[in-house]
Amino acid sequence: MxxxxxxxxxxxxxxxxxxxxxxxxxxxxxxxxxxxxxxxxxxxxxxxxxxxxxxxxxxxxxxxxxxxxxxxxxxxxxxxxxxxxxxxxxxxLLSKHKKKCLSCERNHNCELQKLSLGYGVDEDRFKGEDFVLPIDDSAPYVVRDNDKCINCMRCVAACRKQNVNAIGPIGRGFNVHVGSAFDMPLFESVCVGCGQCIVACPVGALSERSTVNEVWDALADPVKQVVFFTAPSVRATLGEAFDMPVGTNVEGKMVAAIRRLGPAHVFNMDVTADLTIMEEASELINRIKTEKTMPMFTSCCPAWIKYVEQKYPEYIPNLSTCKSPQAMFGALLKSYWCEKNGINPENLYVVSVIPCTAKKYECHREQLEGDVDAAITTRELARMIKTAGIKFTELPNEEFDNPFATATGGGAIFGATGGVMEAALRTAAHMMDGAFEVLDFPDVRGTNPIKEAVYSVAGKTVRVAVASGLDNAKTILEQLKSGEKQYDFIEIMACPGGCVNGGGQPTLSDSVRNSTELKMARAKALYTSDKHNALRRSSDSPVMDLLYNEYFSFPNSPKSHEILHTSYKEDKRI
Ligand code: SF4
Ligand code: SF4
Ligand code: SF4
CATH class of the missing domain: 3.10.20.740 (Ubiquitin-like (UB roll))
Incomplete structure (x- = not known):
């Protein structure tokens, strides 16, 4: 001791x-x-x-x-x-800092600004040599403005912790700046788009590539029917942008606020989290039965997908072919929903609200192009709500629109590390053995970086592992490669703690981040919602009955493969 x-x-x-x-x-x-x-x-x-x-x-x-x-x-x-x-x-630090506070999205939420105010700093006491660096907006998810950078290297540490190492210090002395190898554009580097560098940055040097203006334009377009849907973890974090305590579930206010922005519908992405589970669980069962390409990896995190395509292409066949819940929802709306309601898919503008910057990149993947028109982060949604003058904390609680309102607790916990695994186990075990009624799998919960468990279902032994953070994903992949470990099903989320800690979540002050167990507090909001939901297993959802009866017939049917599944390909980077 x-x-x-x-x-x-x-x-x-x-x-x-x-x-x-x-x-x-x-x-x-x-x-x-x-x-x-x-x-x-x-x-x-x-x-x-x-x-x-x-x-x-x-x-x-x-x-x-x-x-x-x-x-x-x-x-x-x-x-x-x-x-x-x-x-x-x-x-x-201020001697070479581009002081653009008025238009900086970190205005009033910037560590440098806060400290300068506290220490009565005269921002012009020293005048550094002008050293103007180009803005890197090559990637569809992260924008780097090095003229606002204070060279604290927190982003470099965050990227190193992810085991990606896409960025590092370049140059010497006064010319030191952060960038990718050989100063190449970020999008050409090995960056996977997780956005962990953005949430680590104390100032406004890093931000998401915003698509808010496109969304405002679509909302004002009389021809477009705009539909929003929100990812499971957004309701557990959006309140932080309105000074509510960490871990407050603001689902009802979030729906009410989005409705006041003027879209035609506000839907619940937990529904396609359930749909992912239906497809993924049945894919897992097929693989277990045929003993083909095991273990199977989850595929809902686009940063993880990019990591495999770039660094471990030999494991591409092991990725589930299910699209992410975001891409599934976009594809579902542009097929089933448009057909059912006589809407021309070209006039449907689909906006997803996500905790994630990698999902912005996902919209541009050639295999998924057109599923979702704009992906905005929790931060961007908060900015839209503030700009529209909506008094968030005073709003009543409102409900999502039907038919995509009702989801199970299994869909809700997707936002936390281990949540996809637990939701999949609930449904897969029940599909394998109709008498299997266990709904809680505590071994895969919590914020431990790697979790393992073994279950016995219908006479089969199922070995599972859950990892969050790409450094931990690497550990699992290397253990598989060396034969040190064997698993049947593995969940990987790129962000430590899962989407609740995603790169698009509200940026909290250092004093809060350094003293709060953020991942745990945010995840608790989702597990509480799961606990109080009368429906906890995805296969019990009435919306799943509707979709399979009316459209897809059964999980992994030819129709569902056409609309809900995707493919991957090796991406060679230096
Ligand atoms: S987005 Fe992720 S991978 Fe890319 S530079 Fe930032 S931390 Fe590294
Ligand atoms: S975290 Fe922000 S301020 Fe610090 S080095 Fe990176 S970009 Fe610059
Ligand atoms: S863990 Fe979630 S927030 Fe992070 S990159 Fe993956 S999908 Fe996005």
Missing amino acids: AKNVTLKINNIPVTVPEGSTILDAARKAHIEIPTLCYLKDVSCVGSCRMCVVEATGARGLVAACVAPVADGMEVRTNTPKCRESRKMTLEL
């Missing part, structure tokens, strides 16, 4: 495990030390010097995020020396 250490922070005694940093100890004493390059679970390098403090036994100021505590240590976090140093750091 780790030994404890007692020290004083601003005269407050605090006891923490040996090996803790001064930043950890200060947090325990309810004292916040400002940070910039530090981000919990992502980056801890002590390079920006914002978190400097005075501590006994140390010569000069020390960076609290990396300095270890010692027994009897006395730390001062707000001495004139600390404050002067932090102020100077901010002035130097």
Whole structure:
């Protein structure tokens, strides 16, 4: 057991495990030390010097995020020396920062702005050499404006943590900037579009490639019928953009707000999460029976798909052929819905609201082109709601539109790591053995990076694994390749914790991110919704009965393969 250490922070005694940093100890004493390059679970390098403090036994100021505590240590976090140093750091950062606060989407939500205000920084004290870098908007999901970058390298750490390493520091001295190898456009690099770099960035240097203007245009077009649908995890995070507590489920207000933007319908993407499960569970059963191309991998995360196509093409046959719930919904609306309602698919404009930047890229995949017209992130939806003057917190709770309103708890938990697996197990086990009634699979829940379980269904042993974060996906793939592990079914989500922690989710302040178990709190909102849903297994959904009776006949039918399934191909990158 780790030994404890007692020290004083601003005269407050605090006891923490040996090996803790001064930043950890200060947090325990309810004292916040400002940070910039530090981000919990992502980056801890002590390079920006914002978190400097005075501590006994140390010569000069020390960076609290990396300095270890010692027994009897006395730390001062707000001495004139600390404050002067932090102020100077901010002035130097601002000397080459493009100050476009008024039009920056991080205005009022920017760590640099917040700290500058707090330290009374004169933004023009130093004037750096003009060094104008081109904006990289080559990718349909991430835009990089390096003139707003403060070189904190949090994005580089986030990308390295994902085991993608698409970006890194380039150049020396004053010319250091972040970019892809050889300064190539991001879209030509190995980037998979997960957007973890965006949510790690403390300023407005990284953002999603916005399609909000196209959506406004479609809403104003008298010929277009605009339909919105929202992904499972958006209801668990949208409230954060309106200062509601992390983990608040705002489904009813979200529907009401979107309705006030003026689309023809607001639908529930949990419905196509259920549809994915119907198709994927039956695909899994077929593979188990025929013992062909096992294990099977889930396919609902486009960043994971891109990762396999680029780095592990030998596993392409193992990917489920099911489209993601987003692409399924788009395809369903442009086929079944248009046919049923006599709508010309060219006049139907489909907007998906997603927690994800990779799903913006997915809309441009040649195999899925035309399914969805615009994919907007939770952040973009929040901006639209604010721009439209809709008083989000005052809205009543409203319901999704039929026939795509009712979904099961299995659809709701798609937004959390392990959710797709649990939903698939509920339905697949019941399809294999009609007497199998288990609905809870706690072994695959929670935020552990890799989870494993073995189940016995209808005389078959089913070995499953769940991983979130591409570094953990790599571990599983390498273990499979070496023969160290064998599984039948594997769920992978690119973002650590799954879509609740996606690259399109609201950007919270460092003080919240560094002190909250975000992934857990957001996922809890989805599991609570599942628990209270009378329907928990996708195959029990009345909407599934309707769709299979009226249109697809049965899961994995020729019709469902034509509309709900897709293909993949190797993508060679350097
Ligand atoms: S989107 Fe993901 S893969 Fe691409 S640079 Fe950002 S963190 Fe790396
Ligand atoms: S883009 Fe953002 S996260 Fe990356 S180095 Fe610049 S300021 Fe830091
Ligand atoms: S885990 Fe979810 S949010 Fe993240 S890239 Fe995959 S689908 Fe998008």
